[in-house]
Amino acid sequence: MEYSTDLLTHGVYVVTARQEGKTAGLAVAWATQVSSEELLICVGSKSATRPLIEQSASFGLSVLRADQLDMARTFGWHHSDEVNKFAGIAFHTRQSGAPLLNDCVAVFDCRVEKTVELEGGQKLFLARILDGEVFEPEAERLIYRAEDY
Numbered sequence: 295m296e297y298s299t300d301l302l303t304h305g306v307y308v309v310t311a312r313q314e315g316k317t318a319g320l321a322v323a324w325a326t327q328v329s330s331e332e333l334l335i336c337v338g339s340k341s342a343t344r345p346l347i348e349q350s351a352s353f354g355l356s357v358l359r360a361d362q363l364d365m366a367r368t369f370g371w372h373h374s375d376e377v378n379k380f381a382g383i384a385f386h387t388r389q390s391g392a393p394l395l396n397d398c399v400a401v402f403d404c405r406v407e408k409t410v411e412l413e414g415g416q417k418l419f420l421a422r423i424l425d426g427e428v429f430e431p432e433a434e435r436l437i438y439r440a441e442d443y
């Protein structure tokens with residue numbers, strides 16, 4: 295049987311960035327902690343959010359609740375240069391200036407420390423957590439299932 299990376303378990307997050315008044319965000323399942331102070335995300339070359347992460351050298355990561363599938367679809371199905379994904383969504387900023395969702399399990403404000411370009415065009419962003427907050431420690435988190443998207 296062929297391998298399937300769909301069998302790996304991922305959470306679903308909203309990764310956001312802001313640079314020179316432009317705000318963008320995408321849904322991300324390729325994200326993990328690599329220490330208690332560092333996170334790693336992987337963003338594809340077609341992402342409209344990616345240039346803002348690169349230019350600002352920072353991003354926000356918001357942890358979605360299990361009942362926030364609609365939010366994952368909004369951020370995961372459209373490009374930020376075509377749709378204002380933040381319409382009607384409350385957010386705040388911290389040190390980096392990246393928008394962080396108010397309504398979610400928890401947020402991380404991150405500064406990019408290293409990047410690695412992959413052969414397929416994706417880019418890894420290794421980032422230090424500058425700040426963050428837990429809003430709903432008991433809430434069930436959204437887990438990625440391919441059939442939801």
Ligand SMILES: Cc1cc2nc3c(=O)[nH]c(=O)nc-3n(C[C@H](O)[C@H](O)[C@H](O)COP(=O)(O)O)c2cc1C
Nearest residue numbers: 320321322323324337338341342343370372373374
């Ligand atoms: C649940 C889910 C998880 C996703 N995970 C990633 C990911 O880890 N990295 C990535 O580059 N794109 C991922 N995507 C695709 C982007 O969210 C999608 O291409 C989005 O439209 C990009 O938005 P942007 O162009 O505004 O940055 C995911 C999409 C969904 C629905």
